Amino acid sequence: MKRLEIGTTPLSYVDYQSIADGSVVIALSETARKKIVASRKFLEEKSVRSIAPIYGVNTGFGSLCSIEVGTEDLGRLQTNLVRSHACGTGDPIDQAIVRLIIALKLKSFAVGVSGVRLEVCESLVQMFNSGALPVIYAQGSLGASGDLAPLAHMSLPLLGEGSLWFNGEILETQTVLNELGAKAWTTNTLASKEGLALLNGTQFMSAHGIYATLHARRLDYFSDFIGALSTAAHDGRIEAFSQGVHATRPQRGQVLTAKRLFEWLNETPIMHEEKVHVQDPYSFRCMPQVHGASKNALWHAMEVIETEVNSATDNPVVLEDEDAVVSAGNFHGQPLALVLDYMALALHELGSISERRTYQLISGRRGLPPFLTPNPGLNSGLMIAQYTAAGIVSQNKQYCTPASADSIESSNGQEDHVSMGANAATKLVKVVDNLYQILGIELLNASQALHLRKADISPTMQSYVTSFREVVPVIEEDRYLHPDLTASSDFLRSRSLEDDVLLSL
Template sequence: MTSTMIKPGQVPLDDWRAIYRGARVALDPGVRPGIARSAEVVEAIIAKGEPVYGINTGFGKLASIQIGIEDLETLQRNIVLSHAAGIGEPMPIPVARLMMVLKLASLARGASGVRLATIDMLLALLERNVIPVVPAQGSVGASGDLAPLAHMTTVMIGVGEAFVDGVRMSAAKALEKAGLKPLTLGPKEGLALLNGTQFSTAYALAGLFEVETLFQTALVTGALSTDAARGSDAPFDRRIHDLRGHSGQKEVGTALRSLIAGSAIRQSHLTDDDRVQDPYCLRCQPQVMGACLDLLRQAANTLETEANGVSDNPLVFSEEGEVVSGGNFHAEPVAFAADMIAMALCEIGSLSERRITLLTDPVLSRLPAFLTPKPGLNSGFMIPQVTAAALVSENKQSAFPASVDSIPTSANQEDHVSMAAHGARRLMRMADNLAGVIGIELLAAAQGCDFHAPLASSGALEAVRARLRREVPTLSDDRYFHSDIQIATAMVKLGELVVASGHPLPGLGVGCR
């Protein structure tokens, strides 16, 4: 397993992707003095006895209540326990782990006032694969992802539940198994661990990384569908896209042109084809998919910045010896990014479903009805297209912008919230739906090309078909379709079609910090 060195404030997107995929983490030792200085500022404030929010006061609407020095440890423990009020299914382990690393990177910027012991506890949990059980519902994405991060923190103090190597158990047992003792939180540490956007950002990044693979795979299936429908590659001409100028559109046009280059199917209808223009789902792929690519890259830039930032409150400025309250916990940037990713998910799936429908329609595709050699006796791809339509519609219903919603909390002290957690959490489910749509398109496009035998597609697309046909044979007569869709969808999720094509395909392309 690879190891990724975390340099707080300088972690590129590629490293966050590797961490989500399971890479081990190490913390740059050069940040430790800055963390220690931040904790010293907190100690100095306590010694003075002046009220400073988050250190020796209550929280939220109770900020005006000063807490005595003898109760500061209890204050931090209480905020963690009281805020662990989430419900619902646990976060997926890879996403929860990513959240922990995001929190580690934020605290290690040295602006949160936590001790090195707290940093080391997070590192130890990650090293020993102790992942908190975090109920995924309960955050409104402002004043931080309080409930989810509280559940993360309870494990550090020996309360709640955790997964150890994937096995669920009590936090106390998990720490014992890992050879760790529960942490006693110091002043401000409970609040520092709870405040922040790491839950929302982890889900948004996970969704982004899944969508990147699906986007690239949809380019492959889109090219294969174009050949199956005997579509034209003229709309992929570089000159068209250079005149408009959008970078995503130009890159998608180049990719599609490259994927289909050398196709004997394409060569067979260059002349004497009475069709003048293809439907938009074929012809406008560079424009639609290119716009999705530009949007995903914009979201990626936002999330990369957020992942490297500090979203705690209040913030400790060691050089000045000051603690300043602000609102970095408000996850509006993450909410907007998640909404953009959701829009791209919808459009990628919508275009893919339209190509499936085109291929199953004998009038548009000039292929046998529903891609079966014996229509009537067999239904062929009739219902897989319906399934794709259902998945696309479900994604559309899920794509209403989360960022435009708000509901006041904490007795109206926190009177505008981002709902970033909702916006980010839906992305994984939407990505699963999209993978199903693209999997069905893969099956349909490969089946369509079968009818053109002995003519073959390009080398890249034939390699993709060969990969599919190793596990899913041509559909001659109706059979149990569910298994075929499951196999194709698994290939899509794993990016196997992208690898099989042998072509470099445009992706997020950021990470240049």
């Protein structure tokens, strides 16, 4: 298995995909190891020299920050923090996101301002590489003071506690450690600040953001390509995608969308046939403007997330150059909360306009039969598949209610403004999942319409449709459609795409 080093160098989307898939083993880079060791050494020396208490090192937490803790209890303080904060509830999150959380926590430690011991970091590495993953729950984080509850669940197995995914089951940590034997990670008795370093941070939010970005880059591409298929199936016009049009309004995403559409459609003979209609509905004609606006939003979100995952987001910050350990607010998830909400809206819009194209295709216009069935009346064809798409789009609209607009104070008013970015994160993933199905339904309709029209399309498009037909055959008579809808979504999820055709910063 490939070895991937985690350190101060940014990771690529290919790297993050490998982490999410569990197809790599990870290791800390030598630079990261040196930074982590130096940070811990300074923190220990500073703690001895400091007359004043240091938050989170020898004090309580949150509104208990004014209570000093004796030297003999510093390790117990950190262990109690992890145990008491493991208050997650709801469904366990996807294991791909758990892998990203662990990797991003190590990436944050690699900055070298967290004061955690190297052996704790190495235990995280060993746990990842063992294939056992902490069970982390979707609910419990306010997205400020970091993702406390989820990261507590990530940290419990380092103490030999909590539960883990292992060989497809949820098992108690001690059971897994026994099964792993010599391959198990070293469990830890935490030292000063280490519980806080593990729990403080935005890794629950940022891992969801990376996970969503990996899918969003694919979904953006699929939206354009399936939109092109639908345009050919609808006997659309190509002029609205020409370079000259978009040079007059050079929004970055609009220009890229138009370029893709024109290149795909220009090689498609049906697009150059004489047309009776002088223009197409907005859902076809305005794809560059609508898809392009979503691209612009995704680029902005990608930029913010990229900065976040290469940052230290715990508290306090151990600053050797300033001879200081500073309690600040890098754990506050507001930068992520806003862009995760923005991403959800951008992806929703791709689904919203996709459903409209599906609606146009089944409407019995431009020489196509109603509901794309050869024998309408006796057969209902794809009538209700469009209902399904509409229902999912409506659900996505509800998920687009901004979580970041809310805040509820906590910890006796000490933490009086929170981001609610964790809620933005989890609902974003739901929008991602829904969009695969919406686009799958459009692909089902577009391929059926191309068959009924006997449309002459480009070799690239024909190859794609042929591959799709291997999993979803042409619909000649009404049949049970649930398997076809599932197969359409799964086709998109499994489709291989080269990274260089996807959005990048």
